[in-house]
Amino acid sequence: MTVRFFARYAELVGREEAAVLLSLPATVADVVRRVREELPGARQLPERPLAAVNLKHVKLDAGVRDGDEVAFLPPVAGG
Amino acid sequence: MTVRFFARYAELVGREEAAVLLSLPATVADVVRRVREELPGARQLPERPLAAVNLKHVKLDAGVRDGDEVAFLPPVAGG
Amino acid sequence: MGEYLSREPIAVDALIAQAAAPDCGGTCVFLGTVRNGPEESGVAAIEYSAYDDMAEAELQRIVGDARERWPGARIALRHRLGHVAVGEPSIAIVAAAPHRAQAFEACRYVIEEVKRRLPVWKKEIRRDGSEVWVDPSGRPTVPPGLPDGRRPSDLPTHA
């Protein structure tokens, strides 16, 4: 699946996107763990970031499937 | 004192202004009574109209003085 | 006329600019527009009339009250008089404030006080050429010759 980073998180990780392979079933929390282990800079992300799957806010216990777009979002500041 | 009529009340009374003489002390309610007695058409005004003295909303028991501008206001519909 | 009443169409953008300030991050605007909905079909325009001097004074008091309640708020307002066609605004209120809650609250306060206190009256001009005074709810008042149809206890009382 594809993992995307935005704003300050993209700066911390040094990239905006990464491909992640996970054995299924898996949750968003598993994606966070894997990303924090494997990507340099990603250890600086919070352990429980705000997350989205396929353009929708989700909780960290939400399941992920092959082909999903998972995103880690800094606290939102729109408006 | 001067009494002014507005909008539908001016149409009912057939005029926008009248001079009224009253023995003092007197209240707005006294002005209403006098106007309803003396002006043709004014009997169609409500007995307890919304009233203003010198550009301010007042209750009917408010006192009036010589030189005051007393106004009878149909229910307001601004905005 | 004074600062608040006008017979010209309201320039909303200019009013927004008038209330703006660098420390105001939230701006709330209210526009009251002459409508021709299912409740009042056949309306072509509304003729607004006022007790001009009192309406100016009352608007000054309302805006002054709002500034006292929301000290950071900057308020601009225009109420139109005369012939206002369907779809055009009869009133525009702009409240700019450091934070949005103040802007919304101050703007809402001003329009509610306007509805309650402002000595302004509306006559509907129908498409068939007829004219009728409308009460605050927008419904026709009883025909001339009858009293208001409101009991005294229904009338707003003012201090």
Added chain:
Amino acid sequence: MGEYLSREPIAVDALIAQAAAPDCGGTCVFLGTVRNGPEESGVAAIEYSAYDDMAEAELQRIVGDARERWPGARIALRHRLGHVAVGEPSIAIVAAAPHRAQAFEACRYVIEEVKRRLPVWKKEIRRDGSEVWVDPSGRPTVPPGLPDGRRPSDLPTHA
């Protein structure tokens, strides 16, 4: 970009016209403006960035929710991205409705949901040339290299 996000200055008048309808007598507009107040002196502009596709989808959901809650309401919205100078609006929301209470409530609902849910981020551009990410309250986030400084329980949770 889609219907709601734009890199161009927001034309507030056009947005008001877009929401207008003959049966809508009350229109509430909210403008969020880049400010340079006592809490953030030295701000020249804000650079807005977004998770574009999700922000468009989220705005569609927010506007859809508002239309469901206030069925008579007509809503138009524009959120600006990129460089927005002090004093310029970053967001404009217009809610027109048959009666003013619906217009105020729908407009307020939309901005509150935007603040809660919209994946958009702000970087302050200071007059001295420095840049700093700001959190939802407009304060600088902790410097890079530290976690957010928020415990998990502070993070908004979404269904």
